[in-house]
Amino acid sequence: MYRKDSEGWLKHTDFIILDMICLQLAYVLAYAISGYGFNPYETIIYRNMAVFLELADLVMIFAYGTMKSVLKRGYYRDFVVTLNHAIMVGALAVLYLFLLQQGQDFSRLTLMLTIIIYLVMTYIVRELWKKLLRKQMKDGGERKLLIVTSEDVAEQVVLSMQENNYARFSLAGVAVVDADWTGREIHGVPVVANEETAAMYVCQEWIDEVLVVVSEVLPYPAELIEQLSETGVTIHLNLAKITSVPGKKQFVEKVGDYTVLTTSINYASTRQLMLKRLMDIAGGLVGCIFTGIICIFIGPAIYIASPGPIFFAQERVGKNGKKFKMYKFRSMYMDAEERKAELMKDNKLGDGKMFKLDFDPRVIGNKILPDGTHKTGIGDFIRRTSLDEFPQFFNVLRGVGGIIEPTEKKLDFTGFSLA
Structure with a gap:
């Protein structure tokens, strides 16, 4: 059975957990630097703030979309997003103290240091974690993927999968449907089959999933896709191949009983x-x-x-x-x-x-x-x-x-x- 990947910010649960850990560590360090010791949880006002900070962190992750496209962001963009997130968490904490009229009983220095340490710590941890994940992406994972493509886009497709391998596939090989390139290599990935031999290759080798991306001018290899379906492997078809519209946003959704590719100038989430x-x-x-x-x-x-x-x-x-x-x-x-x-x-x-x-x-x-x-x-x-x-x-x-x-x-x- 095919395991569908998590969608939205849920697929970045690892980043969310790391972020929450960094926030608590920053809170403890800030409490200690302020001269109160290493246990901010011994007094109720500081214990409540520790809980509220985590809730504020989750609210901002959901509302601000902090983890959206986190793996694709560069250093500068990620810092800007992290800075805005930290400021908003701090602002919510200030609002919390104001509404409960506890501002006089809570150390302003502790709160300020918490946000500063949290900003630095979570940014560094996030970048290190991204570096580790990118290395794992490059090395590939346990799921073996066969790429079915055409000769004029073969290099582009292989390179794109290597650079954007967020699902951590292990690229098992390439099948070129409109030419016999068997025996060649494309960016280090072997060409293992053509249109006639691809289904047999899947039967004989360890292949979990197949990605089909062919040229705009070629039809989908319908017969090959039917043969691959009978082998039981999961098949991914590039829907945008025949309906790609430059400058527009596209996503797959259900309309009635139909699975459709929706194209719009832009879209907003619920x-x-x-x-x-x-x-x-x-x-x-x-x-x-x-x-x-x-x-x-x-x-x-x-x-x-x-x-x-x-x-x-x-x-x-x-x-x-x-x-x-x-x-x-x-x-x-x-x-x-x-x-x-x-x-x-x-x-x-x-x-x-x-x-x-x-x-x-x-x-x-x-x-x-x-x-x-x-x-x-x-x-x-x-x-x-x-x-x-x-x-x-x-x-x-x-x-x-x-x-x-x-x-x-x-x-x-x-x-x-x-x-």
């Missing part, structure tokens, strides 16, 4: 979406409170200058063409849309796809005086200060918008083209 939604709710609540306060002053001014609703609603196009109602403080007169046609001749955006004037008389309070000078009013003020945008926080709270998002377009906007 954790990331949850954190974003929590941020939007918090920001939306604060924004709605400010909107109410601003409305007390702006609302009457709008109504006096231009009797009618103080809010303006317009249907906009959002993500993937989804339509929704956008709300703003009304900054234009009630007949603004009717007057637009007569002002089209002054449109600064000559393509007609969007509309903009240097001085728009439809804005509440805007007037052209007899001497030609321009007079502005409440409408221009709330536009210049962006106060008219505050009601959009209601959309943020409803979940149809976000604090950080691209600008939504009007329904009549036609400026996008695939040409």
Whole structure:
């Protein structure tokens, strides 16, 4: 039976355990350097902090994604990630002491030294552990892997597996399906079979798994794959071979009863979406409170200058063409849309796809005086200060918008083209 590798941060349990050990050692050393001895667990406040630090460490590993791609990170990138992680753990510890009102009873020096020692120690231990794992990757593991490929990508595939052998395969050999290279070597890995002899080789030799990666212009060797399946070995097919899209993110998932390769510009995990939604709710609540306060002053001014609703609603196009109602403080007169046609001749955006004037008389309070000078009013003020945008926080709270998002377009906007 095939053992599926752990996914996400769970596959880096070794790094997580080492990180937690380093944090406790740093805590003990910091306690000792502060002059309190080598047992921080003898008093309840320090014992509780020891437990909280580990919980804070786990929370940040999950929320910040500290262990994501840890094996692929270079020295500088890993240090930056470790530094940010250590600072956040320290910040959570400070917040913990503040909320429990124990700041006066806990040594600030001990906490500061803990974070500094932890940063240095966990970074060094992590790099040493990565060095050991990379050596094991190079040496290979117990699982024997046969690479089935084509001649034009054979060197690239073998080299890629040697450099990214995170599953620690032992590369048993290569089978080239569109040429007879038997007897040759590719980066030290022997070519042991061709398309006709590969299945027999798997039957006669110790092979646990087979990786199939062939050229973009060649079809999969379907007959060979069927023969290999009958031998009982695990087969890995390179799904992105025929659907690779440059610059896009791809991952395998289930849609109904189908296993599919999904391609997207980018994607967010459930954790990331949850954190974003929590941020939007918090920001939306604060924004709605400010909107109410601003409305007390702006609302009457709008109504006096231009009797009618103080809010303006317009249907906009959002993500993937989804339509929704956008709300703003009304900054234009009630007949603004009717007057637009007569002002089209002054449109600064000559393509007609969007509309903009240097001085728009439809804005509440805007007037052209007899001497030609321009007079502005409440409408221009709330536009210049962006106060008219505050009601959009209601959309943020409803979940149809976000604090950080691209600008939504009007329904009549036609400026996008695939040409």
